[in-house]
Amino acid sequence: MDVVGLTDDVTTAMRLAGSSGLPGLVVAVGDSFVVVPASQVLRVALPRYVLDDPALARVWDEASADRLAERLTGLRIADLLGALETGTDVPGAVVDGDATAVEVAAVMAAAHIPLVVVVDDGVLVGAVTASSLIAYLSR
Amino acid sequence: MDVVGLTDDVTTAMRLAGSSGLPGLVVAVGDSFVVVPASQVLRVALPRYVLDDPALARVWDEASADRLAERLTGLRIADLLGALETGTDVPGAVVDGDATAVEVAAVMAAAHIPLVVVVDDGVLVGAVTASSLIAYLSR
Numbered sequence: 477m478d479v480v481g482l483t484d485d486v487t488t489a490m491r492l493a494g495s496s497g498l499p500g501l502v503v504a505v506g507d508s509f510v511v512v513p514a515s516q517v518l519r520v521a522l523p524r525y526v527l528d529d530p531a532l533a534r535v536w537d538e539a540s541a542d543r544l545a546e547r548l549t550g551l552r553i554a555d556l557l558g559a560l561e562t563g564t565d566v567p568g569a570v571v572d573g574d575a576t577a578v579e580v581a582a583v584m585a586a587a588h589i590p591l592v593v594v595v596d597d598g599v600l601v602g603a604v605t606a607s608s609l610i611a612y613l614s615r
Numbered sequence: 616m617d618v619v620g621l622t623d624d625v626t627t628a629m630r631l632a633g634s635s636g637l638p639g640l641v642v643a644v645g646d647s648f649v650v651v652p653a654s655q656v657l658r659v660a661l662p663r664y665v666l667d668d669p670a671l672a673r674v675w676d677e678a679s680a681d682r683l684a685e686r687l688t689g690l691r692i693a694d695l696l697g698a699l700e701t702g703t704d705v706p707g708a709v710v711d712g713d714a715t716a717v718e719v720a721a722v723m724a725a726a727h728i729p730l731v732v733v734v735d736d737g738v739l740v741g742a743v744t745a746s747s748l749i750a751y752l753s754r
Contacts, residue, residue, distance in 0.1 A: 490753040494746060494747070494753050499745070499746055513652075513727070513745070514745030514748075514749055515727055515745045517749060518724045518745060518749065522721055527724055530718065530725045533715065533718040541752055543717070544716055544720060544752055578661070578683055579673060581657040581672075582669035582671075582672040583669045584653075585658035585666055587654075588652070588654055590654055605638075606638070606656070607632060607633060607636060607638055609657065610629045610633040610653055610657065611630075611632075612633070612680065613629065613684050614633050
């Protein structure tokens with residue numbers, strides 16, 4: 477699993493997120509981790525008025541993928557976190573290795589995040605996605 | 616892509632969501648569609664106090680996967696939508712076939728949803744996930 481840092485640039489992070497197939501970005505912040513859902517990675521690239529009314533996207537000057545990618549150039553992960561309403565104060569996206577299914581579900585549901593990071597004795601051992609937890613629960 | 620209806624039961628829907636690998640559930644509501652992120656599918660299965668403080672999951676009586684699955688038995692999708700804070704008034708999760716990348720991103724970002732449904736001339740033609748859009752933008 478790929479983890480990005482606060483000084484990494486957003487386009488590199490997006491490339492990782494796109495290729496990992498994970499539904500979000502895992503960001504190392506100090507000794508812990510924050511998860512930014514993919515939909516919120518996109519948020520930072522859009523003008524405020526488009527977020528307020530997605531219908532205005534159609535009238536955005538040069539409403540193209542190139543224009544969107546261009547807006548992300550030079551931005552760092554720290555800028556992305558700063559631009560999100562939740563900031564870096566998002567509830568923990570970390571569970572430990574002996575967490576129950578209920579604990580994992582509770583963290584995802586409360587934080588509205590599509591994956592949590594599993595850390596055991598300070599070592600990152602992997603991630604669990606909400607989809608995979610659902611598959612496990614409905615087996 | 617699998618679509619569930621309001622009268623389908625939540626466990627069947629969870630099984631679909633788990634096996635589809637999609638980061639959310641697509642629900643047909645009247646002539647339109649609503650997307651429930653996987654993390655919010657889990658929400659309905661948890662007691663309120665666990666959502667308020669995920670740390671309490673550990674002390675939940677029988678905090679097991681079985682107990683969680685049991686709480687979902689007999690619930691319908693309509694109950695799930697009713698239990699979510701956003702209700703069925705979630706912003707549209709639908710774009711049409713000629714939507715630009717910016718429009719798709721705007722809908723995902725504004726509605727905090729990990730996928731949108733593509734409908735052309737009233738016919739459901741597929742879905743776009745936020746991860747795949749990010750991969751496309753960072754190509």
